[in-house]
Amino acid sequence: MLMLIALLLYAIIGTAIAILAKRRVLTDEDYFVAGRKVSGIVSALTYAATTYSAFMMVGLVGLTYFSGVGALGFELFYLVGTLFLLSYYAPKIWKLGKEKAFVTPGDMITSRYGETSAKLMAVLVSIALIPYTSIQFVSISFLLGNSMSFESGIVLSAIIIALWALLGGLRSVAWTDAIFGLFMLTMAIFAVFYSFSMQTTSTDHSRLGELLYVPNSFWTPINFISYTLPWFFFALTNPQVVQRIFIPKDEKSLRRMVIFFGLFGLVYTILVTLLGLQLRLLSEIGEFPRVSNRDLVTPTFLSMIPEWLGVMIGVSIFAAAITTANSIVLTLSSMFTRDLLKSRSVNAGRLFVVAITTAVAIFAIQRPNYIVDLAVMSSTILLCQLPLLLGVFHFKMGGNISASLTLLAGFSTAMVMFYTKATFGLPISIWVLLVSFAVFFLASCLEKRFKT
């Protein structure tokens, strides 16, 4: 009951924020990138809330509990990779976006390679991201298991996501992201403090044994690379975060976005992994149940703390899933509208928000296994775009045909290897990168030769 009241409050506050943030939307630029007039702090918070999904408080806590400090290394590798890529490429992407009025990452691809490759990219990105987004819905519904049915949880999530995106487009999404991003961080602090207060016996961390170093039985070098590599390039390969580079109002705001996102990411990652380690230490000394399914570590923790705190942390996880999902839905809507249909209509964008949200909800309700498989694969699939994105700034070669072939080859490699499990001892992400870059350079040379 308390959870339902808290969710209702969350929905009302979020809707109020979305309405307050709303400005008159005249163009698709207003709708999808908030007219490029967002402040540095709001840009940073929406970037962080879009990036950090329910995975952090559920998945990463469990992964740390199960595998130890390697989980921190994996997540911080992502963070330093993102900082490196953003500090180098974000100013270039932002300037290009402003000069050429880019709204989607596909606009960059259209301008550099041609329309066909951008259309193909929109389709492949959707195949990767729709199942990934549906997992956010599924996580929410599992979390709400005691309060409402699975289907009701999906419908509630879908309504909130579509409503906030429909109200004011990215401006509403960015403001709800910003407020709830701060809420997620605050509740993570509460969770960590409470987990430390649960410890009544004094002990040192040496009880955790191999969980305190790498490599260990889980974090072998190959496993570490498999986890880390797809996420290292996340800032360039995930369209929902690339699109956020277009939104800061000036270069100073862009700089603030990168720095404050880095600060948010560092603090949030430390808190979440600290919680996982602390819960494992409590298990070792018998003050927390030993949990064998790592996805159940956080739910077990929530069931052991005061109800009001469990509900607040639960709502913060709900918020993390919603802020990630609504950003992806809005970005996919912009890619369908601009890259696939070549339309600039705001109403078409709104229509796609509803259509994509519905598609995601239908995926989520069915819960077939391939959704989970594709969601796990999403970051690896998205790596096939990397040669094209780097090519915008570094390579002069390549046209529409070579770009399209690169996307198809990288995507097919990911899918075939994932389903056949024939990876020849290397992580699939490495194969996807090797094949994509090889096809890009080879096809570019051939394309150039045939043209001349």
Next chain:
Amino acid sequence: MKALEGLIVVLAMCIPFIAIKSQDLTTYVYWCLVSAIYLAYIAVSRW
């Protein structure tokens, strides 16, 4: 120069795999410090 910076950061993050094997929070603290120092470098020396 940028490639060198990227390489240094990646190598610094890989050090626990080679050089740290203690059963305390050294690896944890080391990774947090490297990330914090890199963030400070980005904030101060870039743009």
